[in-house]
Amino acid sequence: MYNRSVHWEARLPAGAPRLLGWNVPPEELVHIPEHWLVYPEPNPALHYLLALLYILFTFIALLGNGLVIWIFSSAKSLRTPSNMLVVNLALCDFMMMLKTPIFIYNSFNTGFATGNLGCQIFAFVGTLSGIGAGTTNAAIAYDRYSTIARPLDGKLSRGQVLLFIILIWTYTIPWGLMPIMGVWGKFAPEGFLTSCTFDYITDTPDTRYFVATIFTFSYCIPMSLILTYYGKMVGHVMDHEKALREQAKKMNVESLRSNANTNAQSAEIRIAKAALTICFLFVAAWTPYGVMAMIGAFGNKSLLTPAVSMIPACCCKLVACFDPYVYAISHPRYRLELQKRLPWLEIQEKPVSDTNTATTEAVPASS
DSSP states (O other): OOOHHHHHHHHOOTTOOSOBGGGBOGGGGGGSOHHHHTSOOOOHHHHHHHHHHHHHHHHHHHHHHHHHHHHHHHOGGGOOHHHHHHHHHHHHHHHHHHTHHHHHHHHHTTSOTTHHHHHHHHHHHHHHHHHHHHHHHHHHHHHHHHHHHSTTTOSOOHHHHHHHHHHHHHHHHHHHHHHHTTSSOOEEEETTTTEEEEOOOSOSHHHHHHHHHHHIIIIIHHHHHHHHHHHHHHHHHHHHHHHHHHHHHHTTOSOSOTTTTTOSSOHHHHHHHHHHHHHHHHHHHHHHHHHHHHHHHHSOGGGOOHHHHHHHHHHHHHHHHHHHIIIIITOHHHHHHHHHHOGGGOOOOOOOOHHHHHHHHHSTTOO
């Protein structure tokens, strides 16, 4: 490691501009972990490429999540307690993309252009949106398992869902406030120094304790809840389908379902596909970040080059683009409202019965 107090100033040639390595103003060097400064500055073309990629992510995610928030909030048929959680997830994803202009501006300036203030805003918003999305996913998993396992009395009321949402943000906000207020942990630039997150790379006991704690509470716990409830949901549906088949066999009929000929997929397959999709998206979004943070705090830091550290950030933004399609566009009533309000999309959705809609609400991303 370099000695920050001398190595940059000593290497500046006479008459050089007061922008130091990595296009960082001298007064901002104190905010940057030295791990990143030992690598050569990235090619400007990589900065520009990432900026263009983030512009694409931002457009897709803001459009998709914006439509979800607008239609689910304004359509009376969609203002159900369960869909309040879908709107909360869309708000988290929408919020995640609102901070991307900072990244894009930094990238086009090939460095730490917005300084520490921009870094703190970027990381704070990212923390709230990321942990908020993870805990909301866990709440959605519980809601949909409860609806399927106990169809008569398992549906959450509006008051219960509102309490869930309050608890989600009560749980999430402190993780953003502690680093920004200097209580525990800190936010710092990472990778190409165009984005920021909690500091997982500085080699101190405080950093390791913070990383281990936030990894447990913002990744492991939501992941465990998601896997548990979707696993139980699939198991419950499989048991139910098995019981129906056995009863039909005893009655010497092909199926007890009145719409067996029109329903191409069994509920068992649709539920399994939905559960796998939701779990895969959560894993794809946050596992790279979790692994990288644990390597930075407890493993071989040399594995974390600036380019490698940008991969998890891109994964999170990509999943924010997919979420509205998985949770909402697969919803028949959502597609009907979209068709009604934006007829030029030519969605051609057929009206569905209340029974089918109730099933679909309980099963995200069903085909």
